Amino acid sequence: MGLESVDSYLEAHRDAFEEQLKELLRIPSVSAQPDHDADTQRAARFIHDDLAAMGLQAELIPTKRHPIVYAEWLKAPGKPTLLVYGHYDVQPPEPLGPWLSPPFEPTVRDGNLYARGATDDKGQMFTHLKAAQAWLRETGSLPLNVKFLIEGEEEIGGANLEDYVAANHARLACDYAVISDTSQYARGLPAITYGLKGLAYFELHVQGANRDLHSGTFGGAVANPINALASILASLKGADGKIQIEGFYDAVRPLEGWEREAFARLPFSEAEFRADLGVAELAGEEGYTTLERKWARPTCDINGIFGGYAGPGPKTVLPCTAGAKLSFRLVPDQNPSSIEALFRAHIQRITPPGVKVDVTTMNAAPAVLVSVDTPGVRAAVRAIEAGFGIRPVFIREGGSIPVVGLFKDHLRVDTLLLGWGQNDDNLHGPNEKFSLADFHRGIKASAHLLAELAGEPV
Numbered sequence: 001m002g003l004e005s006v007d008s009y010l011e012a013h014r015d016a017f018e019e020q021l022k023e024l025l026r027i028p029s030v031s032a033q034p035d036h037d038a039d040t041q042r043a044a045r046f047i048h049d050d051l052a053a054m055g056l057q058a059e060l061i062p063t064k065r066h067p068i069v070y071a072e073w074l075k076a077p078g079k080p081t082l083l084v085y086g087h088y089d090v091q092p093p094e095p096l097g098p099w100l101s102p103p104f105e106p107t108v109r110d111g112n113l114y115a116r117g118a119t120d121d122k123g124q125m126f127t128h129l130k131a132a133q134a135w136l137r138e139t140g141s142l143p144l145n146v147k148f149l150i151e152g153e154e155e156i157g158g159a160n161l162e163d164y165v166a167a168n169h170a171r172l173a174c175d176y177a178v179i180s181d182t183s184q185y186a187r188g189l190p191a192i193t194y195g196l197k198g199l200a201y202f203e204l205h206v207q208g209a210n211r212d213l214h215s216g217t218f219g220g221a222v223a224n225p226i227n228a229l230a231s232i233l234a235s236l237k238g239a240d241g242k243i244q245i246e247g248f249y250d251a252v253r254p255l256e257g258w259e260r261e262a263f264a265r266l267p268f269s270e271a272e273f274r275a276d277l278g279v280a281e282l283a284g285e286e287g288y289t290t291l292e293r294k295w296a297r298p299t300c301d302i303n304g305i306f307g308g309y310a311g312p313g314p315k316t317v318l319p320c321t322a323g324a325k326l327s328f329r330l331v332p333d334q335n336p337s338s339i340e341a342l343f344r345a346h347i348q349r350i351t352p353p354g355v356k357v358d359v360t361t362m363n364a365a366p367a368v369l370v371s372v373d374t375p376g377v378r379a380a381v382r383a384i385e386a387g388f389g390i391r392p393v394f395i396r397e398g399g400s401i402p403v404v405g406l407f408k409d410h411l412r413v414d415t416l417l418l419g420w421g422q423n424d425d426n427l428h429g430p431n432e433k434f435s436l437a438d439f440h441r442g443i444k445a446s447a448h449l450l451a452e453l454a455g456e457p458v
């Protein structure tokens with residue numbers, strides 16, 4: 001009774017796993033929208049009940065916003081402990097127009113399961129629950145100690161999980177941590193991610209006069225906040241793609257030769273990349289390849305801009321306010337608070353006369369790099385080979401998962417980032433999907449990971 005019977009349990013329960021994932025995907029657990037607070041509660045309860053039913057000691061932990069689910073099975077004395085993290089909250093589904101099937105009515109097309117949260121992160125997170133279930137149902141135990149930490153505020157960068165991790169070092173103590181919330185490198189080519197970007201997210205509010213004005217009567221004599229905002233935003237980046245904030249690159253760890261060579265060895269067609277996105281050419285920082293820009297160089301993007309009149313027909317107005325949301329993706333060793341200070345100093349220096357600019361910090365997380373030369377990573381390579389039938393490649397990604405930094409700082413553990421998604425899964429966008437074949441491969445890889453890690457010395 002061991003891995004082989006676990007594998008056959010997985011084969012026999014494919015349909016049941018899919019149906020259960022669909023049930024979870026029907027719950028619109030949108031963390032950003034207070035109208036859905038009852039739904040985030042329901043999703044948390046669903047995860048809690050599933051973990052409890054398979055025999056773990058499970059707990060629903062209330063926070064100021066969305067509950068945390070914690071569950072543990074610690075009946076393998078002398079064996080290592082694995083901490084599994086995931087998030088049950090999802091991004092808002094809007095805009096609804098482009099969805100081919102409703103976001104919370106999971107639908108299978110071409111072997112893909114379409115729904116908000118299918119890949120980010122309900123489907124990926126669920127693979128670890130089903131792997132544990134197979135071990136427990138089939139053998140009555142797990143090969144090592146396992147802790148689950150499933151939160152509901154990842155998509156809103158909530159501070160509640162940080163407080164919980166900081167206050168529960170002993171409870172969360174572990175030898176390994178694993179997260180499936182990233183992507184494979186390409187179809188048929190799974191990956192272990194060893195680097196993620198950090199994030200510094202700001203909202204700007206520009207105030208001009210005390211009321212909207214006639215642009216003929218007052219224009220030219222009174223500052224226009226949208227013009228001011230445009231010049232501020234335009235100052236952030238040069239034509240060479242470099243961010244023009246004094247000191248912004250000072251802490252950036254340069255790419256090393258071996259890493260540039262490793263990126264260059266990965267199969268990558270720029271023409272296919274462009275064609276898929278419908279752009280005639282790519283744009284970015286001079287002197288770096290597309291993969292280097294995406295994975296290992298800091299970036300600045302304006303995420304939203306608002307102000308003035310945008311309705312039908314012309315309106316000659318000199319608006320009194322304007323605003324923008326913008327974010328920097330950070331790389332090692334940039335410190336989000338230092339970047340915030342540099343950004344605020346830049347804004348002060350660049351603000352044109354006649355307007356007042358307020359800067360609010362919305363989000364901050366450091367970039368992470370994890371070691372790839374560890375027993376945990378070698379175990380993960382073997383587990384992925386078992387689940388996917390091929391050795392994974394090592395990649396970095398441009399997204400951010402703030403908890404990885406928390407695990408490093410508070411628990412002193414490097415996280416195994418084993419992503420089962422694809423780059424075209426449309427996470428955060430309309431028609432989010434997750435391949436059902438990858439769902440089952442991920443479950444198998446996770447089931448094997450438990451055995452592989454159990455075989456490593458504590």
Ligand code: BES
Nearest residue numbers: 120154155156157181182183397399400
């Ligand atoms: N799962 C993503 C992170 C991700 C996306 C990693 C793509 C690798 C590739 C996660 O749920 C997410 O969306 N993170 C946010 C940051 C968060 C603080 C809102 C992100 O990266 O924008």
Ligand code: MN
Nearest residue numbers: 120121154181
């Ligand atoms: Mn995610």
Ligand code: MN
Nearest residue numbers: 120155427428
């Ligand atoms: Mn996300």
